Amino acid sequence: MKPCVLALALLSALSAGAAGAQQLSPIEERIVAEVKARSPAAIGLLERSVNINSGTMNHAGVREVGQLFRRELDQLGFKTSWIDMPPAMQRAGHLLATRAGKQGKRLLLLGHLDTVFELDSPVQKWQRQGDRVSGQGVSDMKGGNVVVIEALRALHRVGALDNTSIAVMFTGDEEDAGDPKDISRRDMVALAKNSDIALAFEGTVLDQDGRATATVGRRSSSGFALEVKGKQGHSSGIFGERAGYGAVYEAARILDGFRQHVIEPDLTFNPGVILGGTQVGYDELGSRGTAFGKTNVIANAVTVKGDLRYLDTVQRDRAHEKMRAIVAQHLPGTSASIAFEESYPPMAVTPGNLQVLALYSKASQDAGLGAIAAVPAGLRGAGDIQFVAPYVDSLDGIGATGSGAHSPAEDLELASIERAAIRTAILIYRLTR
Structure with a gap:
C-alpha cells in the first residue's frame, strides 16, 4: 500500500474509532464557557496586536507585540523569556513561555509575531466591517496567537494547566527566517526534541464546502x-x-x-x-x-x-x-x-500527524463545531512547523480563519477566534490528562 493511501486509511480508522467516544465532560463544558465569556476581550487583544506594526525588519515593533503577549502568558503562570538573535542576523528574536509538569503529553505551541507588512507599508491597520476585520497580520498570524492565549487562559481558569508541560514559542521572523537557520531555529528544534506533540496556529483553511481543515503536511x-x-x-x-x-x-x-x-x-x-x-x-x-x-x-x-x-x-x-x-x-x-x-524542510504526512488530527477533529465534533479534515499538503506554503516536524508528531493550520494573507485584503472572520480557541483548549486538556 502506498504511503499516502496508508495515511488516509489510518485517518479513516481513527475517525471511525473516535465517533462513538465521549462528548464533553463537565470540566470541558466549563472550559468552553470560559472561552466564550472572554470572546469580546479576545477581540480587543487582537486589535491591540494588529495596531502595532511588526514587519519582520521592524525589530522594535516585533518586540512590542512580543511584550503584549508576554504579559498575557505571565498572568497564566508561564515562565517567560526573550531569546535574542546575534546582531549580525538582523532579526528581533523570539518569545518563549514554558510550564514544567509531569502530567500527560509534553506540548509545543507555535506562533509568530512578525508580519509581511513592514513599517512603510500602506496597508491599513485594524478596520472592522461587521463580523470581519482587516489589518496587518490579522490572520497571518496574530489571530492564531490570540487563539493560543485564549485557549490557555480558559484552561488556567479551571485549573487544568497545573502540572502540565507546555512550551509556547512565538517567533519574530517566521515570514523571513533569519540565516543561518540552524541558529534562528535552534531553540525551537531543541524544544521539539523535548516534546511529544507540536501544534502550530497558522490560519485555518476552509474546504470547498466551507468546512475547517488542518495541516498534516507542508511543502518545502x-x-x-x-x-x-x-x-x-x-x-x-x-x-x-x-x-x-x-x-x-x-x-x-x-x-x-x-x-x-x-x-x-x-x-x-x-x-x-x-x-x-x-x-x-x-x-x-x-x-x-x-x-x-x-x-x-x-x-x-x-x-x-x-x-x-x-x-x-x-x-x-x-x-x-x-x-x-x-x-x-x-x-x-x-x-x-x-x-x-x-x-x-518538508513536513511529511505521517501516521503520528494523522493521529493528532483525529484527536483534534474529535475535540471539534464533541464541541459541536464539526469534523476537521486534512488540507492537501500542496495547498499550504512553508511554516515554522516544518523545522520541528522531523522530530515530533505535528499539526498546523489550527488558528483563526481568514483570507487574503500577505495582501492588502488580508482579513479575518472574528467568530473563528472563539471556535479555534475552543477546539484547541479541549485538545490540550485531553492531551495533558
Whole structure:
C-alpha cells in the first residue's frame, strides 16, 4: 500500500474509532464557557496586536507585540523569556513561555509575531466591517496567537494547566527566517526534541464546502537566483550576430522555459523580483533592488530572485535538473547561471500527524463545531512547523480563519477566534490528562 493511501486509511480508522467516544465532560463544558465569556476581550487583544506594526525588519515593533503577549502568558503562570538573535542576523528574536509538569503529553505551541507588512507599508491597520476585520497580520498570524492565549487562559481558569508541560514559542521572523537557520531555529528544534506533540496556529483553511481543515503536511521552501549576462551595445544591433539577444531576452526565454517544461503537481516556482538593464543591484537583506538602462542600449545584466516549493527531495532534484538544463540553452551572445538555496524542510504526512488530527477533529465534533479534515499538503506554503516536524508528531493550520494573507485584503472572520480557541483548549486538556 502506498504511503499516502496508508495515511488516509489510518485517518479513516481513527475517525471511525473516535465517533462513538465521549462528548464533553463537565470540566470541558466549563472550559468552553470560559472561552466564550472572554470572546469580546479576545477581540480587543487582537486589535491591540494588529495596531502595532511588526514587519519582520521592524525589530522594535516585533518586540512590542512580543511584550503584549508576554504579559498575557505571565498572568497564566508561564515562565517567560526573550531569546535574542546575534546582531549580525538582523532579526528581533523570539518569545518563549514554558510550564514544567509531569502530567500527560509534553506540548509545543507555535506562533509568530512578525508580519509581511513592514513599517512603510500602506496597508491599513485594524478596520472592522461587521463580523470581519482587516489589518496587518490579522490572520497571518496574530489571530492564531490570540487563539493560543485564549485557549490557555480558559484552561488556567479551571485549573487544568497545573502540572502540565507546555512550551509556547512565538517567533519574530517566521515570514523571513533569519540565516543561518540552524541558529534562528535552534531553540525551537531543541524544544521539539523535548516534546511529544507540536501544534502550530497558522490560519485555518476552509474546504470547498466551507468546512475547517488542518495541516498534516507542508511543502518545502527553497530559493533560486538566476544571473543572466548579455553584450551591451546599441539597440539597433539587437538580434544581430555580433550583438546577440541581450540579457533581458535571455531571461525571458529561461523563465518561459520553466513555465512550459518544469510545472508538475504540487511543484511551484515564483520569480518574485526581476531587475534588468546595464546596471543592476539587489539588496538581499532588504529585498530591494535598483536597475538602470536606456531604451537605445542592449541590456547586459538581469537578476532574478524567486522561490521553489516541493513535496519531497525527489521532486526537488527533478526540478533542479530540468531548470539547469533550460538555463544552459543560451541565446546567441548571452550566458546565464542558476543557484539554489534551501530554506524550509518538508513536513511529511505521517501516521503520528494523522493521529493528532483525529484527536483534534474529535475535540471539534464533541464541541459541536464539526469534523476537521486534512488540507492537501500542496495547498499550504512553508511554516515554522516544518523545522520541528522531523522530530515530533505535528499539526498546523489550527488558528483563526481568514483570507487574503500577505495582501492588502488580508482579513479575518472574528467568530473563528472563539471556535479555534475552543477546539484547541479541549485538545490540550485531553492531551495533558
